Each structure stands twice: as structure tokens, then as C-alpha cells.
Amino acid sequence: xxxxxxxxxxxxxxxxxxxxxxxxxxxxxxxxxxxxxxxxxxxxxxxxxxxxxxxxxxxxxxxxxxxxxxxxxxxxxxxxxxxxxxxxxxxxxxxxxxxxxxxxxxxxxxxxxxxxxxxxxxxxxxxxxxxxxxxxxxxxxxxxxxxxxxxxxxxxxxxxxxxxxxxxxxxxxxxxxxxxxxxxxxxxxxxxxxxxxxxxxxxxxxxxxxxxxxxxxxxxxxxxxxxxxxxxxxxxxxxxxxxxxxxxxxxxxxxxxxxxxxxxxxxxxxxxxxxxxxxxxxxxxxxxxxxxxxxxxxxxxxxxxxxxxxxxxxxxxxxxxxxxxxxxxxxxxxxxxxxxxxxxxxxxxxxxx
Amino acid sequence: xxxxxxxxxxxxxxxxxxxxxxxxxxxxxxxxxxxxxxxxxxxxxxxxxxxxxxxxxxxxxxxxxxxxxxxxxxxxxxxxxxxxxxxxxxxxxxxxxxxxxxxxxxxxxxxxxxxxxxxxxxxxxxxxxxxxxxxxxxxxxxxxxxxxxxxxxxxxxxxxxxxxxxxxxxxxxxxxxxxxxxxxxxxxxxxxxxxxxxxxxxxxxxxxxxxxxxxxxxxxxxxxxxxxxxxxxxxxxxxxxxxxxxxxxxxxxxxxxxxxxxxxxxxxxxxxxxxxxxxxxxxxxxxxxxxxxxxxxxxxxxxxxxxxxxxxxxxxxxxxxxxxxxxxxxxxxxxxxxxxxxxxxxxxxxxxxxxxxxxxxxxxxxxxxxxxxxxxxxxxxxxxxxxxxxxxxxxxxx
Numbered sequence: 001x002x003x004x005x006x007x008x009x010x011x012x013x014x015x016x017x018x019x020x021x022x023x024x025x026x027x028x029x030x031x032x033x034x035x036x037x038x039x040x041x042x043x044x045x046x047x048x049x050x051x052x053x054x055x056x057x058x059x060x061x062x063x064x065x066x067x068x069x070x071x072x073x074x075x076x077x078x079x080x081x082x083x084x085x086x087x088x089x090x091x092x093x094x095x096x097x098x099x100x101x102x103x104x105x106x107x108x109x110x111x112x113x114x115x116x117x118x119x120x121x122x123x124x125x126x127x128x129x130x131x132x133x134x135x136x137x138x139x140x141x142x143x144x145x146x147x148x149x150x151x152x153x154x155x156x157x158x159x160x161x162x163x164x165x166x167x168x169x170x171x172x173x174x175x176x177x178x179x180x181x182x183x184x185x186x187x188x189x190x191x192x193x194x195x196x197x198x199x200x201x202x203x204x205x206x207x208x209x210x211x212x213x214x215x216x217x218x219x220x221x222x223x224x225x226x227x228x229x230x231x232x233x234x235x236x237x238x239x240x241x242x243x244x245x246x247x248x249x250x251x252x253x254x255x256x257x258x259x260x261x262x263x264x265x266x267x268x269x270x271x272x273x274x275x276x277x278x279x280x281x282x283x284x285x286x287x288x289x290x291x292x293x294x295x296x297x298x299x300x301x302x303x304x305x306x307x308x309x310x311x312x313x314x315x316x317x318x319x320x321x322x323x324x325x326x327x328x329x330x331x332x333x334x335x336x337x338x339x340x341x342x343x344x345x346x347x348x349x350x351x352x353x
Numbered sequence: 354x355x356x357x358x359x360x361x362x363x364x365x366x367x368x369x370x371x372x373x374x375x376x377x378x379x380x381x382x383x384x385x386x387x388x389x390x391x392x393x394x395x396x397x398x399x400x401x402x403x404x405x406x407x408x409x410x411x412x413x414x415x416x417x418x419x420x421x422x423x424x425x426x427x428x429x430x431x432x433x434x435x436x437x438x439x440x441x442x443x444x445x446x447x448x449x450x451x452x453x454x455x456x457x458x459x460x461x462x463x464x465x466x467x468x469x470x471x472x473x474x475x476x477x478x479x480x481x482x483x484x485x486x487x488x489x490x491x492x493x494x495x496x497x498x499x500x501x502x503x504x505x506x507x508x509x510x511x512x513x514x515x516x517x518x519x520x521x522x523x524x525x526x527x528x529x530x531x532x533x534x535x536x537x538x539x540x541x542x543x544x545x546x547x548x549x550x551x552x553x554x555x556x557x558x559x560x561x562x563x564x565x566x567x568x569x570x571x572x573x574x575x576x577x578x579x580x581x582x583x584x585x586x587x588x589x590x591x592x593x594x595x596x597x598x599x600x601x602x603x604x605x606x607x608x609x610x611x612x613x614x615x616x617x618x619x620x621x622x623x624x625x626x627x628x629x630x631x632x633x634x635x636x637x638x639x640x641x642x643x644x645x646x647x648x649x650x651x652x653x654x655x656x657x658x659x660x661x662x663x664x665x666x667x668x669x670x671x672x673x674x675x676x677x678x679x680x681x682x683x684x685x686x687x688x689x690x691x692x693x694x695x696x697x698x699x700x701x702x703x704x705x706x707x708x709x710x711x712x713x714x715x716x717x718x719x720x721x722x723x724x725x726x727x728x729x730x731x732x733x734x735x736x737x738x739x740x741x742x743x744x745x746x747x748x749x750x751x
Contacts, residue, residue, distance in 0.1 A: 086486075096466070099548050100470060103396060104395060107551075112552055114611075116511050118739040121739065122738070126609075131619070131623055133606075135521075136510050138508065142489070177480070180477070183483075229504065229506075231502060
């Protein structure tokens, strides 16, 4: 079965992930009920004439793609695939408000042009002069998962190097409105993140890119062996049965998984099925989590893949990620079980290579 | 693994009809759906024309027979077109085969967001627009409406979106991940997109004139279209009937400018050439090209140059059908895929309305009246902001 070797990563998130030395210490806590991404100084990544016009999602996307490409030492890629739930929300909102406030008059096109969801992917293509395959997925909690699925297909169709990434940005108004709609909750230090007592998440943002290769090279950090999405599974038992079949495809049992990264979001309802799965996961492997560090967003699973890559690279599971008390004895296989709003579930199998 | 991908169902709603039969009637009678703006709320209502679906949101809700207040225009029309395609094909999503829904949109829930956005800050009504604003919403509505769906995803690559949804469906079937897929795109008109295109100054105040020397821009339209595509095995299993085959597709990037196409149409050339290569056809084997042909000075010049570069002196019969439907953005490639299949099925090439004078630099002339002739192979082009260029090739089933 075809694999995707991760040859480079670039991650902008609510943690200090742009710092290559950072390994889950120190960790940043949310700003109450939301996280902001820790953004780099973009001048290192983007020419000033371009930088001036770019919205934050584009800047985060281009910079993190740049980091991944640099680490991989890639000079060209055969495809650029991005995933984003809300796209360039800041530009969309800017054009929308200008239109509403000025009753459709005195508008300029820049923010409209940048509001299209494929802006990040096309800006990277423009900068890299890449005329090849270019795709943007915009499906909620499957946006990033779709990029990985596509990359694996491209490899079986003969492409060699593929750039994939997940990008999300929020805006002050977006936070105000979602808070008003009761979607957020202040981060609670006193309750275990995976045992919430109320509804609400900590909204976040970020951009994580990966250079994937069809063949293993000396740069390869880990491999993505498989990905599967599940739409509205009826019960946690359905998820478990699908998980066993997914692992079987890769000739693995759940007990072969060294660490299982689970997408708990701290919302009592959304996390219900993962909570039901937790005893089995703890029994058969080692449970860990990540959204208490990344916050929740449509493409948080890209942060999870970055985390899995780091765990494999360092062969360690930091205390701050652990749910189980057990320590892994070496890390060969990491399984990510992500969920978004309790609707979009996914399995990603990441292995040492 | 199936190497043949068959189209077995069509569904479409746009300015030229609420279903495929009505659309075919408009196309074969050269009857445009573009006219005065009646449904979209905009201060420019009397200044521009648009290709609107001739139904209010209330009428659409009645037609879908779902009055859930969370539904918006994008979801209504997506559900209608997807349902028509599924009924047309006769597939049963509960038969145990793996079915995917691959949709695409650019505007998503913006049409409703723009109505209530300012109220959201002051009142507590309509906060549900926060849940229905994104692109995934209409896709999941289709999935829930049809039931028993194994895979859902949504693509947004501007005006080439639905071509990429069709392509992804083909690839997932060929890679053995799905047995069949409902593929297409949807974009309802919104004040947001209307004003966006207006600030770019690429809207024609009169009927758009694709490939005409005096073309001034595009007319916006709205619509949804879906196709059911199946593997050979899935089709055989249920004794289904194929309407046409998809034998070529390609996706390339112009990498020239965020909104403009390169003068030589380099990305378009790549997409057309690669699609031809996959199909195993030579340029001379194509019977008809359904062009992207938006009617903007830039697109038509660039696309025309690309077609000339690939086909040389022997350009097949071609037309842009955007003067019928208006430019339906993310939906346009699936609407034009339906039109391409109708061409094959009915032995008809539908005209490029409003054309008078060839573009001086190109000298190419589209078909301006309905042409009755056997059509075995159709190339359909779609290009979008961000340099996204996609081409599809359809073939008559032997």
C-alpha cells in the first residue's frame, strides 16, 4: 500500500511550534475561551510587496508552507493541496462589512479577490511558479483529511512530491458572535480536558503544512500510512468497528498502536463518542490528546499530524499530552482519532520509517 | 479497480430550468435564462442582468419539501439537483455499495449571512447562520437528505470547482475508495459575489457576448448540477444504464496572477493537453468543445489562445453556454458537464448566444445556432481565480 513520507513540516499554532526546538514545553494557555496563533515575523518568509496585501490566513499559510519546504529541502513540488474550513475569513468579513456599511458603494476588489477559499493554495503556486495540480478542500472537519487522502491517491497515480496543508484564521467579530451563540467555554484548569461537564470549546486557529514524498529519503521523519473519514457515525461502537477494519487494512491491531492521539475538544456533547471509546483505547494502547494545546478549529487534525510526527521523531510522549498513565516503550505507530463537532471523525495512521 | 467511469444520472437547476428536461428545452430553443434581476436584493437591481433561478426561497423550500429554517438557497438548490441526479440514475444508496458526495461551492451560506450579519451583533436572532455559512453545509445537507453516504467532501477552487469535484469522484472510484459518487457544484447568487465581480469591473450590463470582439464581461448566474458517476462493476451489479463515459480529466495551474489568466493561456493549455493525453484521443477526435467562455475580455482571449495552441488550424465546433445560464461560478463546470452529456445524448450542439464579431487577435467563430450532428466526444473547460484550470472529456457510450 502506498505511503506518504513526511519530509518537512511547518506549523504555526497557538503553541511555539515555529520554534524548531520546542517540544511541548513550555505550553501556552488560552486567552480565556479562545487561542490566538503565535505568528512569526513574516518578513523572513514573504517579500514586502506581497506581504502588505495579504490577509492573516494567507500569511500563515505561505510562511508555514515555506518552513515545510525548507526542512524538506524541496526545490519543486508536483501538487499543492490545501484544506480550510472557513478560508480567508478576515478578507470575506472585510468585504462583507464594507458592502453592508456603504450600501454596496465605494468598494475595492482586494479583499473580495482574497476572500476565495483557494487563495492560499494559489498564492503558494504563484510564488513557487508551480503549474501542477492545485486543489482546495473546504469541508469542515474533513478539510485537512481530504488533502491527505488526495496526496495518497496522487502517489498511486505517479506523483512524487506533494505539499499539503490546513489553514484556519479567526477574527475578533467571529469570536464575539460564536461566544454569543454559546459555542465557547473558558478553559477549565480543574477538570480533566477529556471529562468536561459543560458545552463549549476554545476556538483557535493556525496553519500546518507538510511536504510529503512517495519514496522514503534520508529526510523522512515519519510516514502517513492511511487515512479514513467517517461522517456522522451512529454510535461509538460503529467507530470502533470501523477503526478495527481500518487497522486491519494495515495489518495492525489496536494493541500495535503505541500512542493514540484523541481529538477531545472539551465540549461535553461533541466528545461523547470519544469518551465512550476511551476505556478501550486505554486498555489496548496509550491514550493522549492535543486540543487542550491547539484549541479547536476545522483543521486542528493538521496540528495532530504535526504532533504525531514529533512524537515519532523524539520517541517520547510528553506528560502534557498523556491521558493514560502508561508510558510507551518506543513509538512506532501513532493513531490520530479526530472529531469535529461530533460529526466529522477521522483516523490517521502515522508510523516510524 | 474500474478503469471506466460512467455517468448514469443528471440533475440540474439554473436560470434555464428547474430540472434537466426544462434545461434541454431552453437550450434547444436558444432561450436564455438571463434577464432582469427579480430575486436578489441589491441597489443595482435595475442596472444589471443576471441568470436567476425563477423561484423564491419559499418556493424552493416547498419544492424540496423541507421548511427547516436553517436551510438557505444554496442548500435548497443543491438538494434539488442532487435528488434529480440520483432519481435519474436509479441508484439505491442503501444497497451496500460505497457512495460518496463530492460537492463544491464558493459562496456557500453567504447569501443568508449577508442578510443578517449586522443583526447578529445587536439581536439574538439568526445565530444559526454561523453554522450554515461555511462550504461544507450544503454538502452535508445533501448527504443527510439522501442518506447512507460513506464519504463526503467539498472543494472550492473558484470557477473551476465542480470540474474538480467530478475529477475527484473519478479518481476515488479508480483508486478503489468508492463504488460511485454524486459529484457537482452549487452557487446561489448573493449580494457579496455580485458586488465582488462588480468591483472587478467584469460584469456586462447587457447580455454577455462570449468570444465576441465587443464583449464587455460576464453576467452572473446561479445554479446547481450533480452527476451520478459509477464504476463499471457497480453499474453491472444493478444492471444500470450509462449515459456517457468520462475518459479524460486534468487539473493544472496558470500560476500567472491571482485573478487574471496569462495571455497565452498556459494553464489552460496544460489542462486541455493532459486531459487529451489521458483520454487517448488526438485533438482531431474532439467533436465539440464546451468552453469556459465567460465573456470577459481576459478569459475569452486567453482561452481562445490556448485552444488555438492545442488544436492548431482545426478547431472543433465550440460554444460557450454561459449566455444561457450566466456564470454560475462553482456550479458552472457541473452545469456544463450536464450540457455536454445532453449534447452527446441528443446529437446537438447548443449555440453561443449573442456572438456577432470574432475577436480580432483570434479570428475564431463559435456555433451561433443549434447544430444537429452526431456528437461522440466533448471537451469541457473550466478556469478560475487563483489560476485553477481544469478540463474534462466526455464520450458517448458504445
